[in-house]
Amino acid sequence: MRLLRILALLLSSTIMLLAVNRLNDAKIVKGELRLTFANTIDKKQIRSFTLTKPYRKVFDIKNCRLAKRNVGQGLKCSTTRSLKIAQYRPDIVRIVVGCDKPYHCTPYKPILSKRLYHIPLPKKSSHLPAKRYNASAHSVKKASAKGQTKKRKAKKLLKPTYHSHKGELIVIDAGHGGHDTGAIAGGKREKDLVLQIAKRLEKALKKRGYPVYMTRRTDRFLKLPQRTHIADKKGAKVFVSIHANSVPKSKRNRVHGIETFFLQNTRDAKSKRIAARENAAVLKGAGSRLSKKVIVDSVLNGPKIIESNKLAIDVQKRMMTNLRAHYSGIKDGGVRHAPFWVLVGASRPSILVEVGYISHPKERKRLFSRRYQELLAKGIAEGIDNYLNNRRKELGF
Numbered sequence: 001m002r003l004l005r006i007l008a009l010l011l012s013s014t015i016m017l018l019a020v021n022r023l024n025d026a027k028i029v030k031g032e033l034r035l036t037f038a039n040t041i042d043k044k045q046i047r048s049f050t051l052t053k054p055y056r057k058v059f060d061i062k063n064c065r066l067a068k069r070n071v072g073q074g075l076k077c078s079t080t081r082s083l084k085i086a087q088y089r090p091d092i093v094r095i096v097v098g099c100d101k102p103y104h105c106t107p108y109k110p111i112l113s114k115r116l117y118h119i120p121l122p123k124k125s126s127h128l129p130a131k132r133y134n135a136s137a138h139s140v141k142k143a144s145a146k147g148q149t150k151k152r153k154a155k156k157l158l159k160p161t162y163h164s165h166k167g168e169l170i171v172i173d174a175g176h177g178g179h180d181t182g183a184i185a186g187g188k189r190e191k192d193l194v195l196q197i198a199k200r201l202e203k204a205l206k207k208r209g210y211p212v213y214m215t216r217r218t219d220r221f222l223k224l225p226q227r228t229h230i231a232d233k234k235g236a237k238v239f240v241s242i243h244a245n246s247v248p249k250s251k252r253n254r255v256h257g258i259e260t261f262f263l264q265n266t267r268d269a270k271s272k273r274i275a276a277r278e279n280a281a282v283l284k285g286a287g288s289r290l291s292k293k294v295i296v297d298s299v300l301n302g303p304k305i306i307e308s309n310k311l312a313i314d315v316q317k318r319m320m321t322n323l324r325a326h327y328s329g330i331k332d333g334g335v336r337h338a339p340f341w342v343l344v345g346a347s348r349p350s351i352l353v354e355v356g357y358i359s360h361p362k363e364r365k366r367l368f369s370r371r372y373q374e375l376l377a378k379g380i381a382e383g384i385d386n387y388l389n390n391r392r393k394e395l396g397f
Protein backbone atom coordinates (compact mmCIF):
# COMPACT_ATOMS: atom_id res chain seq x y z
CA MET A 1 0.00 0.00 0.00
CA ARG A 2 2.78 2.35 0.95
CA LEU A 3 4.50 1.73 -2.33
CA LEU A 4 1.26 2.44 -4.11
CA ARG A 5 0.88 5.69 -2.25
CA ILE A 6 4.41 6.72 -3.17
CA LEU A 7 3.75 5.82 -6.77
CA ALA A 8 0.52 7.80 -6.76
CA LEU A 9 2.33 10.73 -5.24
CA LEU A 10 5.08 10.52 -7.82
CA LEU A 11 2.55 10.25 -10.59
CA SER A 12 0.52 13.21 -9.42
CA SER A 13 3.60 15.38 -8.96
CA THR A 14 4.76 14.42 -12.46
CA ILE A 15 1.37 15.37 -13.84
CA MET A 16 1.55 18.64 -11.89
CA LEU A 17 4.98 19.28 -13.29
CA LEU A 18 3.83 18.55 -16.81
CA ALA A 19 0.83 20.78 -16.43
CA VAL A 20 2.91 23.79 -15.48
CA ASN A 21 3.86 25.86 -18.47
CA ARG A 22 7.14 27.72 -18.73
CA LEU A 23 7.92 31.15 -20.06
CA ASN A 24 11.08 30.54 -22.07
CA ASP A 25 11.64 33.92 -23.61
CA ALA A 26 10.38 37.48 -23.71
CA LYS A 27 11.44 40.11 -26.15
CA ILE A 28 10.17 43.26 -27.79
CA VAL A 29 9.51 42.94 -31.50
CA LYS A 30 7.88 45.68 -33.54
CA GLY A 31 6.11 47.34 -30.66
CA GLU A 32 4.90 44.11 -29.16
CA LEU A 33 6.03 42.15 -26.17
CA ARG A 34 6.50 38.68 -27.60
CA LEU A 35 6.35 35.84 -25.10
CA THR A 36 7.46 32.33 -25.98
CA PHE A 37 6.22 29.49 -23.83
CA ALA A 38 7.36 25.88 -23.61
CA ASN A 39 3.85 24.62 -24.24
CA THR A 40 0.64 25.81 -25.81
CA ILE A 41 -0.75 28.76 -23.94
CA ASP A 42 -4.45 29.11 -23.46
CA LYS A 43 -6.35 32.37 -23.16
CA LYS A 44 -7.92 31.01 -20.01
CA GLN A 45 -4.54 31.11 -18.34
CA ILE A 46 -4.20 34.82 -18.82
CA ARG A 47 -5.89 37.43 -16.68
CA SER A 48 -5.36 41.09 -17.26
CA PHE A 49 -6.32 44.15 -15.28
CA THR A 50 -5.19 47.70 -14.71
CA LEU A 51 -3.87 49.60 -11.75
CA THR A 52 -3.84 53.35 -11.53
CA LYS A 53 -1.69 56.04 -9.96
CA PRO A 54 0.65 55.30 -11.58
CA TYR A 55 -1.04 53.63 -14.51
CA ARG A 56 -0.07 49.98 -14.96
CA LYS A 57 -1.39 47.20 -17.09
CA VAL A 58 -0.97 43.81 -15.47
CA PHE A 59 -1.04 40.38 -17.08
CA ASP A 60 -1.07 37.33 -14.84
CA ILE A 61 -0.20 34.08 -16.49
CA LYS A 62 -1.49 31.29 -14.36
CA ASN A 63 0.04 27.87 -14.07
CA CYS A 64 3.30 29.12 -15.38
CA ARG A 65 6.89 29.49 -14.26
CA LEU A 66 9.83 31.45 -15.59
CA ALA A 67 12.16 29.00 -17.33
CA LYS A 68 15.11 30.97 -16.01
CA ARG A 69 15.22 33.69 -13.47
CA ASN A 70 16.49 36.22 -15.97
CA VAL A 71 13.70 35.79 -18.54
CA GLY A 72 12.53 39.24 -19.55
CA GLN A 73 15.12 41.04 -17.49
CA GLY A 74 16.53 44.24 -18.89
CA LEU A 75 13.79 44.68 -21.49
CA LYS A 76 13.66 48.26 -22.63
CA CYS A 77 10.88 50.02 -24.42
CA SER A 78 10.90 53.74 -25.06
CA THR A 79 7.13 54.13 -24.80
CA THR A 80 6.71 52.50 -21.40
CA ARG A 81 7.70 53.86 -18.03
CA SER A 82 8.57 50.36 -16.89
CA LEU A 83 8.30 46.79 -18.09
CA LYS A 84 8.63 44.01 -15.57
CA ILE A 85 8.33 40.26 -15.74
CA ALA A 86 8.49 38.27 -12.52
CA GLN A 87 7.47 35.08 -10.78
CA TYR A 88 4.68 36.69 -8.78
CA ARG A 89 3.57 33.48 -7.10
CA PRO A 90 4.96 29.96 -7.46
CA ASP A 91 2.46 29.32 -10.25
CA ILE A 92 1.89 32.83 -11.60
CA VAL A 93 4.13 34.83 -13.90
CA ARG A 94 3.24 38.50 -13.76
CA ILE A 95 3.94 41.08 -16.43
CA VAL A 96 3.54 44.72 -15.54
CA VAL A 97 3.57 47.41 -18.21
CA GLY A 98 3.81 50.83 -16.69
CA CYS A 99 3.12 53.94 -18.72
CA ASP A 100 2.02 57.50 -18.24
CA LYS A 101 -1.45 57.20 -19.70
CA PRO A 102 -3.95 54.42 -20.33
CA TYR A 103 -3.41 52.83 -23.68
CA HIS A 104 -5.38 50.58 -25.91
CA CYS A 105 -4.16 47.02 -25.65
CA THR A 106 -5.68 43.73 -26.57
CA PRO A 107 -3.39 40.77 -26.06
CA TYR A 108 -3.77 37.95 -28.49
CA LYS A 109 -2.17 34.85 -29.79
CA PRO A 110 -1.61 34.19 -33.44
CA ILE A 111 -3.66 31.32 -34.80
CA LEU A 112 -0.82 29.07 -35.75
CA SER A 113 1.72 29.72 -33.07
CA LYS A 114 0.24 28.28 -29.99
CA ARG A 115 3.31 28.82 -27.89
CA LEU A 116 3.60 32.51 -28.70
CA TYR A 117 1.70 35.28 -27.03
CA HIS A 118 1.76 38.88 -28.06
CA ILE A 119 1.03 41.92 -25.98
CA PRO A 120 0.96 45.20 -27.89
CA LEU A 121 2.89 47.89 -26.04
CA PRO A 122 1.83 51.53 -25.95
CA LYS A 123 2.86 53.66 -28.86
CA LYS A 124 3.58 57.31 -28.46
CA SER A 125 0.58 58.53 -30.37
CA SER A 126 -1.78 55.76 -29.35
CA HIS A 127 -2.72 57.01 -25.93
CA LEU A 128 -6.46 56.81 -25.78
CA PRO A 129 -9.01 58.31 -23.47
CA ALA A 130 -9.60 56.19 -20.38
CA LYS A 131 -13.21 55.54 -21.31
CA ARG A 132 -12.36 53.80 -24.50
CA TYR A 133 -9.61 51.91 -22.85
CA ASN A 134 -11.92 50.58 -20.14
CA ALA A 135 -14.38 49.33 -22.68
CA SER A 136 -11.77 47.22 -24.39
CA ALA A 137 -10.28 46.03 -21.13
CA HIS A 138 -13.72 44.84 -20.19
CA SER A 139 -14.15 42.90 -23.38
CA VAL A 140 -10.80 41.21 -22.88
CA LYS A 141 -11.68 40.27 -19.36
CA LYS A 142 -15.06 38.95 -20.36
CA ALA A 143 -13.58 36.92 -23.14
CA SER A 144 -10.88 35.41 -21.02
CA ALA A 145 -13.33 34.69 -18.23
CA LYS A 146 -15.50 32.68 -20.53
CA GLY A 147 -12.42 31.11 -21.95
CA GLN A 148 -14.11 31.08 -25.29
CA THR A 149 -11.97 30.23 -28.23
CA LYS A 150 -14.42 30.80 -31.03
CA LYS A 151 -12.66 32.21 -34.04
CA ARG A 152 -15.28 34.88 -34.57
CA LYS A 153 -14.76 36.36 -31.13
CA ALA A 154 -11.02 35.92 -31.23
CA LYS A 155 -11.05 37.99 -34.38
CA LYS A 156 -12.92 40.71 -32.58
CA LEU A 157 -10.18 40.85 -29.99
CA LEU A 158 -7.44 41.28 -32.51
CA LYS A 159 -6.88 44.94 -32.86
CA PRO A 160 -3.80 46.19 -34.60
CA THR A 161 -1.75 49.09 -33.44
CA TYR A 162 -1.99 51.40 -36.42
CA HIS A 163 -2.19 55.10 -35.72
CA SER A 164 -2.74 57.11 -38.82
CA HIS A 165 -2.98 55.87 -42.36
CA LYS A 166 -2.15 59.16 -43.87
CA GLY A 167 0.73 58.66 -46.21
CA GLU A 168 1.01 54.93 -45.58
CA LEU A 169 2.65 53.05 -48.39
CA ILE A 170 0.98 50.29 -50.36
CA VAL A 171 3.22 47.92 -52.32
CA ILE A 172 1.65 46.45 -55.44
CA ASP A 173 3.27 43.34 -56.83
CA ALA A 174 2.39 42.43 -60.41
CA GLY A 175 3.02 38.68 -60.57
CA HIS A 176 5.53 36.97 -62.87
CA GLY A 177 7.28 39.01 -65.62
CA GLY A 178 10.17 38.56 -68.03
CA HIS A 179 10.83 34.92 -68.89
CA ASP A 180 8.18 33.90 -66.39
CA THR A 181 4.96 34.40 -68.31
CA GLY A 182 2.63 32.95 -65.71
CA ALA A 183 -0.43 31.23 -67.11
CA ILE A 184 -1.07 31.37 -70.86
CA ALA A 185 -4.44 30.83 -72.53
CA GLY A 186 -6.05 32.00 -75.76
CA GLY A 187 -2.78 33.62 -76.76
CA LYS A 188 -2.85 35.86 -73.68
CA ARG A 189 -0.27 35.91 -70.91
CA GLU A 190 -0.85 36.33 -67.20
CA LYS A 191 2.23 38.54 -66.79
CA ASP A 192 0.80 41.17 -69.16
CA LEU A 193 -2.67 41.12 -67.66
CA VAL A 194 -1.52 41.51 -64.08
CA LEU A 195 0.80 44.39 -64.96
CA GLN A 196 -2.08 46.24 -66.63
CA ILE A 197 -4.29 45.74 -63.59
CA ALA A 198 -1.46 46.63 -61.19
CA LYS A 199 -0.98 49.94 -62.99
CA ARG A 200 -4.69 50.71 -62.80
CA LEU A 201 -4.63 49.83 -59.12
CA GLU A 202 -1.72 52.19 -58.63
CA LYS A 203 -3.78 54.98 -60.17
CA ALA A 204 -6.86 54.14 -58.11
CA LEU A 205 -4.87 54.15 -54.86
CA LYS A 206 -3.03 57.35 -55.66
CA LYS A 207 -6.39 58.97 -56.33
CA ARG A 208 -7.30 58.10 -52.76
CA GLY A 209 -4.14 59.69 -51.46
CA TYR A 210 -2.03 56.60 -50.86
CA PRO A 211 1.61 56.50 -51.84
CA VAL A 212 2.27 53.42 -53.94
CA TYR A 213 5.33 51.40 -54.83
CA MET A 214 5.29 48.89 -57.68
CA THR A 215 7.60 45.87 -57.51
CA ARG A 216 7.73 46.04 -61.31
CA ARG A 217 6.39 48.51 -63.89
CA THR A 218 7.85 46.78 -66.90
CA ASP A 219 8.02 43.27 -68.29
CA ARG A 220 10.86 42.02 -66.14
CA PHE A 221 11.42 39.06 -63.88
CA LEU A 222 11.88 39.54 -60.18
CA LYS A 223 13.15 36.90 -57.85
CA LEU A 224 10.97 36.08 -54.92
CA PRO A 225 13.11 37.75 -52.25
CA GLN A 226 13.19 40.95 -54.28
CA ARG A 227 9.41 41.16 -54.24
CA THR A 228 8.99 40.82 -50.52
CA HIS A 229 12.16 42.63 -49.54
CA ILE A 230 10.95 45.69 -51.39
CA ALA A 231 7.92 45.79 -49.12
CA ASP A 232 10.16 45.38 -46.07
CA LYS A 233 12.67 47.96 -47.18
CA LYS A 234 10.02 50.50 -48.05
CA GLY A 235 8.15 49.96 -44.81
CA ALA A 236 4.92 49.19 -46.65
CA LYS A 237 1.72 48.94 -44.67
CA VAL A 238 -0.06 46.67 -47.12
CA PHE A 239 1.27 44.25 -49.73
CA VAL A 240 -0.93 43.19 -52.65
CA SER A 241 0.20 40.67 -55.23
CA ILE A 242 -1.86 40.48 -58.42
CA HIS A 243 -2.22 37.20 -60.31
CA ALA A 244 -4.58 35.46 -62.69
CA ASN A 245 -5.68 31.88 -62.45
CA SER A 246 -5.83 29.05 -64.95
CA VAL A 247 -7.04 25.47 -65.26
CA PRO A 248 -6.25 22.74 -67.79
CA LYS A 249 -8.13 22.60 -71.09
CA SER A 250 -10.68 20.02 -69.98
CA LYS A 251 -12.06 22.40 -67.37
CA ARG A 252 -11.55 25.73 -69.07
CA ASN A 253 -15.21 26.37 -69.90
CA ARG A 254 -16.40 25.59 -66.42
CA VAL A 255 -13.98 27.16 -63.99
CA HIS A 256 -14.02 30.92 -63.48
CA GLY A 257 -14.30 33.46 -60.69
CA ILE A 258 -12.33 35.81 -58.49
CA GLU A 259 -10.47 34.75 -55.37
CA THR A 260 -8.40 36.50 -52.74
CA PHE A 261 -5.79 34.62 -50.77
CA PHE A 262 -3.77 35.26 -47.67
CA LEU A 263 -0.80 33.31 -46.39
CA GLN A 264 -1.53 30.29 -44.32
CA ASN A 265 -1.02 26.61 -44.67
CA THR A 266 -4.11 24.89 -45.89
CA ARG A 267 -5.68 21.49 -46.27
CA ASP A 268 -7.96 22.71 -49.01
CA ALA A 269 -6.91 20.83 -52.14
CA LYS A 270 -7.94 23.58 -54.55
CA SER A 271 -6.00 26.27 -52.70
CA LYS A 272 -3.02 23.93 -52.57
CA ARG A 273 -3.11 23.46 -56.33
CA ILE A 274 -3.28 27.17 -57.01
CA ALA A 275 -0.46 27.85 -54.55
CA ALA A 276 1.68 25.14 -56.12
CA ARG A 277 1.22 26.65 -59.58
CA GLU A 278 2.04 30.19 -58.49
CA ASN A 279 4.89 29.06 -56.26
CA ALA A 280 6.57 27.07 -59.01
CA ALA A 281 7.14 30.25 -60.98
CA VAL A 282 8.47 32.46 -58.22
CA LEU A 283 10.66 29.78 -56.75
CA LYS A 284 12.55 29.12 -59.93
CA GLY A 285 16.08 30.34 -59.37
CA ALA A 286 15.19 31.83 -56.04
CA GLY A 287 14.15 28.91 -53.99
CA SER A 288 17.47 27.35 -53.11
CA ARG A 289 17.96 29.41 -50.00
CA LEU A 290 14.39 28.98 -48.96
CA SER A 291 12.85 26.00 -47.36
CA LYS A 292 9.55 24.98 -45.99
CA LYS A 293 10.84 26.14 -42.66
CA VAL A 294 10.88 29.68 -43.95
CA ILE A 295 7.17 29.53 -44.54
CA VAL A 296 6.48 28.11 -41.14
CA ASP A 297 8.81 30.57 -39.43
CA SER A 298 7.36 33.54 -41.16
CA VAL A 299 3.87 32.44 -40.30
CA LEU A 300 4.87 32.03 -36.69
CA ASN A 301 6.71 35.29 -36.56
CA GLY A 302 4.20 37.32 -38.46
CA PRO A 303 1.09 37.88 -36.42
CA LYS A 304 -0.55 39.44 -39.44
CA ILE A 305 -2.63 36.48 -40.49
CA ILE A 306 -5.86 37.81 -39.06
CA GLU A 307 -5.12 41.24 -40.45
CA SER A 308 -4.40 39.74 -43.86
CA ASN A 309 -7.63 37.81 -43.61
CA LYS A 310 -9.57 40.98 -42.85
CA LEU A 311 -7.87 42.81 -45.70
CA ALA A 312 -8.68 39.92 -48.03
CA ILE A 313 -12.35 40.00 -47.01
CA ASP A 314 -12.61 43.75 -47.65
CA VAL A 315 -10.87 43.53 -51.02
CA GLN A 316 -12.89 40.54 -52.21
CA LYS A 317 -16.14 42.20 -51.17
CA ARG A 318 -15.41 45.47 -52.95
CA MET A 319 -14.29 43.74 -56.15
CA MET A 320 -17.57 41.82 -56.19
CA THR A 321 -19.70 44.90 -55.57
CA ASN A 322 -18.00 46.92 -58.28
CA LEU A 323 -18.02 44.23 -60.93
CA ARG A 324 -21.56 43.02 -60.23
CA ALA A 325 -22.89 46.54 -60.65
CA HIS A 326 -21.85 46.39 -64.31
CA TYR A 327 -21.50 42.73 -65.29
CA SER A 328 -23.58 39.61 -64.86
CA GLY A 329 -22.36 36.14 -63.98
CA ILE A 330 -19.47 37.31 -61.80
CA LYS A 331 -18.44 34.38 -59.65
CA ASP A 332 -17.30 34.99 -56.09
CA GLY A 333 -14.55 32.45 -55.42
CA GLY A 334 -14.28 33.82 -51.89
CA VAL A 335 -11.42 34.44 -49.52
CA ARG A 336 -9.10 31.51 -49.10
CA HIS A 337 -5.80 30.74 -47.50
CA ALA A 338 -2.84 29.06 -49.10
CA PRO A 339 0.92 28.92 -48.58
CA PHE A 340 2.00 31.40 -51.25
CA TRP A 341 5.72 31.94 -51.27
CA VAL A 342 5.35 35.45 -52.54
CA LEU A 343 3.69 36.37 -49.26
CA VAL A 344 6.37 34.74 -47.13
CA GLY A 345 8.12 37.07 -44.77
CA ALA A 346 5.33 39.55 -45.05
CA SER A 347 5.31 41.32 -41.75
CA ARG A 348 2.33 43.34 -42.82
CA PRO A 349 -1.18 42.52 -44.00
CA SER A 350 -0.53 40.81 -47.31
CA ILE A 351 -2.84 39.31 -49.87
CA LEU A 352 -2.70 37.70 -53.27
CA VAL A 353 -5.57 38.48 -55.61
CA GLU A 354 -6.39 36.00 -58.37
CA VAL A 355 -8.37 38.41 -60.53
CA GLY A 356 -9.96 35.67 -62.61
CA TYR A 357 -9.33 32.67 -64.85
CA ILE A 358 -7.37 33.50 -67.93
CA SER A 359 -8.30 30.02 -69.16
CA HIS A 360 -12.04 30.79 -69.21
CA PRO A 361 -12.90 32.30 -72.63
CA LYS A 362 -15.56 34.74 -71.42
CA GLU A 363 -13.69 35.78 -68.30
CA ARG A 364 -10.47 36.20 -70.27
CA LYS A 365 -12.21 38.58 -72.67
CA ARG A 366 -13.52 40.62 -69.79
CA LEU A 367 -10.18 40.57 -67.96
CA PHE A 368 -8.45 42.18 -70.90
CA SER A 369 -11.04 44.93 -71.28
CA ARG A 370 -10.26 48.34 -69.88
CA ARG A 371 -13.59 48.78 -68.13
CA TYR A 372 -13.39 45.45 -66.33
CA GLN A 373 -9.80 46.12 -65.27
CA GLU A 374 -10.74 49.52 -63.93
CA LEU A 375 -13.59 48.08 -61.90
CA LEU A 376 -11.30 45.40 -60.51
CA ALA A 377 -8.69 48.02 -59.59
CA LYS A 378 -11.33 50.26 -58.06
CA GLY A 379 -12.62 47.33 -56.03
CA ILE A 380 -9.17 46.42 -54.72
CA ALA A 381 -8.39 50.06 -53.87
CA GLU A 382 -11.70 50.49 -52.07
CA GLY A 383 -11.09 47.26 -50.19
CA ILE A 384 -7.67 48.44 -49.03
CA ASP A 385 -9.06 51.84 -48.13
CA ASN A 386 -11.94 50.25 -46.26
CA TYR A 387 -9.62 47.95 -44.37
CA LEU A 388 -7.28 50.78 -43.33
CA ASN A 389 -10.20 53.04 -42.36
CA ASN A 390 -11.69 50.34 -40.19
CA ARG A 391 -8.40 49.87 -38.40
CA ARG A 392 -8.30 53.58 -37.77
CA LYS A 393 -11.84 53.57 -36.43
CA GLU A 394 -11.12 50.68 -34.12
CA LEU A 395 -8.42 52.74 -32.52
CA GLY A 396 -10.51 55.89 -32.39
CA PHE A 397 -8.43 58.07 -34.68
Ligand SMILES: [Zn+2]
Binds near residue numbers: 244
Ligand atom coordinates in the same frame (compact mmCIF):
# COMPACT_ATOMS: atom_id res chain seq x y z
ZN1 LIG B 1 0.38 33.97 -61.15
